[in-house]
Amino acid sequence: NIFERKQEARNPFLKLIEVGEDDVDPAKWGVNWPRQYDGYLRTSEPTATKYGGSQVGPEGSMPPQKADRDPWLRRIFAGYLFAVDYRDRRGHAFMLHDQEVTKRNVPGGKKQSGNCLHCHASVMPLYRRLGAEALPHGTPQEQVQRGLEAVAGMDYWDAHQMLTEITGKAHPVSCVDCHDPATMELRVTRPAFLAGMRRLAASDAPVPHLPSVEQWRRGSRSAPYDPNVDGTRQEMRSYVCGQCHVEYYCGKGMTIFFPWDRGLKAEEIEATYDGMTVQDRRFKDWTHAETGVEVLKAQHPEFEVWSQGIHARSGVACADCHMPYKREGALKVSEHWVRSPLLQIPRACATCHPYGEKELETRVEAIQDRHFALLTRAGEAAVAMLDALVAVRKGYDEAGWQEALEKDPEVRRLGELQRAAQWRLDFVAAENSMGFHAPQELARLLAESIDLSRQAEIGALRLLARSPTPAAAPGQNSKASPADPPIQPRSYCRRNP
Amino acid sequence: NIFERKQEARNPFLKLIEVGEDDVDPAKWGVNWPRQYDGYLRTSEPTATKYGGSQVGPEGSMPPQKADRDPWLRRIFAGYLFAVDYRDRRGHAFMLHDQEVTKRNVPGGKKQSGNCLHCHASVMPLYRRLGAEALPHGTPQEQVQRGLEAVAGMDYWDAHQMLTEITGKAHPVSCVDCHDPATMELRVTRPAFLAGMRRLAASDAPVPHLPSVEQWRRGSRSAPYDPNVDGTRQEMRSYVCGQCHVEYYCGKGMTIFFPWDRGLKAEEIEATYDGMTVQDRRFKDWTHAETGVEVLKAQHPEFEVWSQGIHARSGVACADCHMPYKREGALKVSEHWVRSPLLQIPRACATCHPYGEKELETRVEAIQDRHFALLTRAGEAAVAMLDALVAVRKGYDEAGWQEALEKDPEVRRLGELQRAAQWRLDFVAAENSMGFHAPQELARLLAESIDLSRQAEIGALRLLARSPTPAAAPGQNSKASPADPPIQPRSYCRRNP
Amino acid sequence: MALSALAGAFTGLGAFTFHYAGGFGYLGSDPATCAQCHLMNDPFDSWRKGPHHAVATCSDCHLPSPFVPKYLAKARNGYHHSMGFTLQPPAPDDPGARTVFPEPIRIKDFNSQVLQDNCLRCHGEFTHGIVRGSTGADHAVRCVHCHDAVGHGARR
C-alpha cells in the first residue's frame, strides 16, 4: 500500500517493567516512559507569567500570599483559615508539600480531615485498604467509597501517616492517578469526581460541551453515568484534571463532595449549597467574623468555568493547552510538565490559532487585563459592603445582632446579599486563569457581585438612616419596604434553564 | 520574470451603461450589476431574529419602540428626544424614510440640522454642490468639507429639499457611497469618517486590528492617513460601514464629527467629549430632565465595539459576516442584502467555524442571553440611581440645585457619577449586536456602569442622611468625606494606554 | 538561474534525507512522497478525508503549475525541507533545543502566494467577480481568510 506511512515501528508502550495499581512512585513508571517522566519531574521548576505560573523567589521559598496583590481577600475571608495563609498555586511536584506546610493545616491543630488528601496525594491505596477492611466482600467501587468515608473521619495527619505506611512514601499526583497501569489509557480514579459526574448527569443542566453525558441521558439510564465507561477520549483529557481542579466541600465531619447536583454554573452550585441542610441549618462554610453572616467558600473552579467557555464548547480539553503534544523524533508525546500554556504558546495555541507567539500572548493579555481591572473593582465593592455592614452591626449587641440576622427581614436581606455577592466574587477570584477560561461569563459574575455588594451597602445605609438607635429596638424595624427590589441573584440561572 | 503572476487581463465588469459620481439612483447601477442590485432591494424585507433584525408587524407598520422591551431607556433619556421616539433599526431601504417620520425630527420643529443626512441619504452631491459654490477653486476634498459645514448650518428639511432638487429624488445609502463608479473598488466617501480616521491615526491609541494605521504611523506621516489611499482591501470591507455605524455628535450649530481623537474605547471617547468646551462649558448632549445633570448620548457604536473584539483582531470584517459571499449561478457575489448574519449562518459563519447551523446559533444565543440579562440589571441600577438623585434634588429649589451641582463637591460628584454611569450603559445599549461584537468588553462596561450607578445611589443616600433639610442650607454641605472613593471611571483606560 | 537553484537544492539534500524521502520521488506529484516525511503526516491524513482528495494533490495546491516555476519552487522548497529536516533537532520542543524552523510548521509568504494562485487556477472563473485581478499580497481577497480548512481540515 503506497499510502502506508513510515510509522515508528516500535511499540511506544514497550514495557520494560510491569506497573500496577499500587505503584504510586512515578520513578518506576519512568523506566517504561522516560519522556513523560522527565516532563513530570520538571513540575518542580519555578515558572512565571504576568498573572499565572508560580511566582516564587529563590530555591525553597514559598509562593507569595494572594492577599499581597489583592488585599481585599483578607476582608472577605475574615474569620476563616484562608485569611491566615492563602498562596499562589505552583507546580504539581509541590502539591503535597504545600499542603503539609500551609498554616491552614498545622499538625496537632485538628483543623483538617483526611479529605484533603483526595487531591494532594496519590491516595487510592489508602482508600482501598480501609475499604477492604470495612467491607471485605464489597465491590472495588464500594470499597473505595467506604474507604473515602473512613478517611473523611480521620484527622489529616493520621490519614497522612497511614498513607505513608501503606505506600512507603506519600507522593503527589502520580501516573496511576490518571492512567490505567495495564493499558496506559486515561482513566479517572477520584471517588468525589465519579460521584459528582453521576449527579451532574442525572440532573437536567445542559452540558453541550460533554457529548457523552448528553448521549447517556438519551439512553436507558440503567447504569449511572461513569466517565471511565461513557466518556470519550477527548473528554477524558479534561476529566483527569476535573478530579481536582474543581469547587468542593470537604469540611470536617462530612465526606468530600463536588456540588454539581444542579449543574456547573456558579448560580447552580450556589443553589445546591443553599438547598442543603446541616444540623437543621442551611449549609455554610463559615461565619464571617466581621458581619456574623454565614457564607460560602469557592475553590479553584477551573473545570466548571472552562465548561462555560467557548473552548470547552468547541471540544478543546485541558490537556490540549496544558499538556500539548510535543515532538520527539517521529513520536508525539504529551508534555507532562503541566503548566501555564503561555510558557509554550506555539505548541499550546498555535496549532489551532495560526498567529505568532507575541500576537497570541497579547490576545490573552487583553482578556486578562480587562478581567483583572474588573476583579479589583469587585473587590473594592465587597470591602465597601463589609464596612457598611459592620457599621450597622455596631448598633446591636451580640445577641441582638444574631436575632436581627435571623428575624429582621431587612437585616436578613443584608446577610443574603453578602453571601451572594461574596460567593460570586470568590468563585471568580479562586479560578486560576485570570479570566481566560470564560471571559464573558466571569465578567458577568463580577458585574453581579458588584451589584449585590453595592445593594448591600445601600441597604445598610437605609437601615442606619431609619433606625438611629437600632440597638434599642432591634426587632422593631421588621417590615421590608415594598420598594426594596428582590435580590434575584439567580435570575440569569432561571432565564437559561 | 517567470514568477510574475498571470493577472486577469480582462475587465471583470462588462458595463452596459456608464455610471458616475452623481448617479445616486441604484437602479441605474443595477443594469450593470443586477445580482447586487437585487440583494440591495431586498433590504426592504422585514426580518427577525431573537434580538436583532427588524421586528416589524404588517406591511407599512413601524418597528417597535425600544423602550417597550427596555422601559428604563425612557428614564435615562428624560428630557431628550430619544425619550419621545426611539425604535429598533431595520433594513437600509428604510433609512431615509425612518428619519423623515421619526418624532425626533418633525417638519417645522427646527430640531435637527442637515447633519442628519450624512448617514441616511446618498448625500455627496449636495456637499459637492454647496462646496463648489463656496470655494470654486478649492480641491474636491476642500469643497466636500465646506459643503458639509454649509449643510450643518441648514435646517434638516431645507437641506433635504435641496438634495432632492439636485439628485431628482433623495435616496438612502446607494452604490456610489461605497463604490468608485469607474473601477467598482470599495472607497469611503463620508467626510466625518475621513476626518475621524485622520485623528485616530494621529493619536497613539493602539489599533492592532487596523494594520494600515499602524503602518502609516511608522511612516513619514507627510500626508495624513487616508482610508482610500492607505487602507487594505480587507479594512475597506469594514470602513465602508464605519461611515455610519459609529458614535457621533451632530447637534445643531456644530458640524458632525466622530469623537476618535483619543481612541475607540468607550472611555477614550468619553475623555474626548469631556475635554471639549462649548461656549465655555464642558461638552454635553443634553441636560437630564429629572436630575439637571449634563449628560452624553451614545449612538450605534458598532465600528468602535467591533474594534475591541476578537473578530476584528483576527481580521474579520463587517462585510465578512453581514455581506457574505454567495453562489449565484457560476459566480460568487457579495450578498448585498445587508442584514443579520443569523439569517444566513452557513455562509456568514460556517466557512470559518465548521459547525452546524443550530450549533452556531446556540453559541450566539448563549452570548446574547448572558448579555441581555446583564444589560437589564444595569438598566435597573440606573433607574435606582435616578430615583435617588431625584430624592436629593427634592430638598433644593431650582436655583439652589443648580448651584449645588456646580459648587457642592458631593452633589457635583453625584452628577459626575450619573454622567459616567449613563454613558457606559447607553454605549452598550445603543450598540446593535446584543453583546456579540465584543462580549467581554461590553460586559466590563456594564459592570462599571452598575458600579457607578450604585455609587451614585449610595452618595445620594449619604447626602440625604447628612442634611435632613438641605433646602435650608444647600451650600453648607460642601466638604466631601475623605472616605469617599474616587470615581475612577477611567481606570481601565489608564491601565491599558 | 533555474538550473543553479536546482543544483543548490540537490546539494542541500543530505544523503540521509534524500534516501528517506524516497529519492527522486520528491519531484513527482504523488502525495505519498510528501507524506514520507512524518512532519507531513497530519496534513496528509486529513487531506485524505477532505473534499479535495479526489481532485487535488498536495502539489496541485502547493506547487506552481507551469513546468519551470514548479521545479524551481520544488528546488527551493526541497532545499528548505531537507535542510530543515536534517538539521532540526529530533526533539525540538526540549527546553534549550536550537530549532531550524518553528513547529507547528507555518506557511510562509512565498508559498502562500503559490497557494493563492493555485486556488485561482481552478476556481478563477467562479471567483472572477470578487477577485477582479487583485491576487497580490496587500489588496487581494485571500481565499484562506475564509477557507483555511480547505486542504486538510480545520485547524480549530
Ligand SMILES: [Ca+2]
Ligand atoms: Ca467550596
Ligand SMILES: [Ca+2]
Ligand atoms: Ca453621540
